[in-house]
Amino acid sequence: MERASVVLEVEVQHEGSAYRASYFVEGNTIHANVGGRLVVAPLVSKPAAETVETLLSGHLQQQSRKLRHSGRWDRMPGRKPAR
Numbered sequence: 001m002e003r004a005s006v007v008l009e010v011e012v013q014h015e016g017s018a019y020r021a022s023y024f025v026e027g028n029t030i031h032a033n034v035g036g037r038l039v040v041a042p043l044v045s046k047p048a049a050e051t052v053e054t055l056l057s058g059h060l061q062q063q064s065r066k067l068r069h070s071g072r073w074d075r076m077p078g079r080k081p082a083r
Contacts, residue, residue, distance in 0.1 A: 012053055
């Protein structure tokens with residue numbers, strides 16, 4: 001049974017740094033602050049903390065991927081620099 005209406009935190013390590021996400025459970029729904037955005041997910045058979053850790057890890061991986069690709073985009077031949 002998950003603790004309802006209590007704000008909790010999880011922490012994950014990504015590329016040598018610690019990142020946190022806060023969340024609470026209301027009914028069968030997880031409300032999480034992941035990267036400054038509200039993410040709503042259903043409460044399923046695994047613990048809410050595990051679900052939020054997965055959401056946070058996915059967010060961090062996506063941000064890293066975007067940063068890697070933006071660096072490649074800026075170095076493309078013929079591309080004008082941003083003003």
